[in-house]
Amino acid sequence: MAVRLLSTPTALSHPAKLSFFSSPKPISTATSFFQWRSKCRVFTRKMVVKACVKVEEKNVKETSKQEWGKVSAVLFDMDGVLCNSENPSRKAAVDVFAEMGVQVTAEDFAPFTGMGEANFLGGVASVKGVKEFNTEAAKKRFFEIYLDKYAKPNSGIGFPGAFELINECKNKGLKVAVASSADRVKVDANLAAAGLPLSMFDAIVSADAFENLKPAPDIFLAASKILDVSPNECIVIEDALAGVQAANAAKMRCIAVTTTLTEETLKPAGPSIIRNDIGSVSLDDILSGGSDEMVQDMQFLQVTEQNPSRILNERTRNGSTPGVDVPSNEVFSLQG
Known part of the structure; x- marks a missing residue:
């Protein structure tokens, strides 16, 4: 029987709800495990190459x-x-950098497609040498532009x-x-x-x-x-x-x-x-x-x-996944 899903975006925002995905200390094997090769350079939230696949x-x-x-x-x-939504996302990102006085093109974001907004924006900022780039502020502005201009009903998305x-x-x-x-x-x-x-x-x-x-x-x-x-x-x-x-x-x-x-x-x-x-x-x-x-x-x-x-x-504190035993008339949603 499929589990139906219905939760508000902030339903799991409490830190206790995210304990499953937080780690009390770095795990020594995780870094070595993800040292794979790929054509892509991967920028994490701290702009460190963390995971590629060979x-x-x-x-x-x-x-x-x-x-x-x-x-x-x-x-x-x-x-x-x-x-x-890939092209609209790139257009919104170009707008974000334009407001900072940095000229970029939609194609600049292609190598960072599918890696999350922090890497999507931060990767280009790193390549372009943007100093004191504030990832969280850029993400906030990106979402404002994207939701206002692109993510609308009947927009063809x-x-x-x-x-x-x-x-x-x-x-x-x-x-x-x-x-x-x-x-x-x-x-x-x-x-x-x-x-x-x-x-x-x-x-x-x-x-x-x-x-x-x-x-x-x-x-x-x-x-x-x-x-x-x-x-x-x-x-x-x-x-x-x-x-x-x-x-x-x-x-x-x-x-x-x-x-x-x-x-x-x-x-x-x-x-x-x-x-x-x-x-x-x-x-x-x-x-x-x-x-x-x-x-x-x-x-x-x-x-x-x-x-x-x-x-x-x-990467967890224990071996259980929160939300697996949710009632059948609810949706399980994992988020920050």
Whole structure:
């Protein structure tokens, strides 16, 4: 039975609610585990490179639909997957820098797509050498501009086919979640503008509660724990390189869409399937790998021998996930 989701953006803002994702001291293995390579430079909230993924292609083999394996949940990225919001986000970010007297282009933000607003804005500020850049102030102004100009009903922010695919998944008995590197204020605004009620989803996981964003697997692993579904039974739908890398790091299969990046850019990251947009993703793609005859057999370079599900547990005070036992008429929502 799917768990319905309905909570206000501040429902879990109390520090006690976030104890699951806070760590009393640095974990020695976490840094080494996430020292992977990627084409992207990853800027965290402190502008430190923390997590990338190295993906090695082994043999590409023919995989029958039966070998695709069991699917129990679908984790949807938001920007560029459910919502046509990547370009509006870049335009709003350009406006933020213009107000600071810094000239940037929308293309400057492409390398930081899918990494959360702090990295999205802070990464460009670092590249441009902006002195005394205040990330939180920039984020606040970014959200003001974005919500005022772009995240509005009938603004065309919703992708055709998103609503229908989510309903198809639910009717098939699959759990569905939003797993986004965006802050919750943007998630709520985008979903509302796209005509996707929060109650459609069994979980909504946003960036607020996490230090390590995509390409680290934390957000996807948290979603799988909340849904009580093993990572190997989750399918991720992503548009960003960092998102595909995060899915691979979580040992989840990934369907990539080319709404933001080209197929040539996404393919080296190793998505299982590539489609044009969410409207061209079918339920058959999700359940059995679709009509593609080739599914890549990926090998992940890991410094430790830990199971991906343990990565998240190492960053917690205990091994439980808040909100898993919520009543069936409520929505679980993880945020800051």
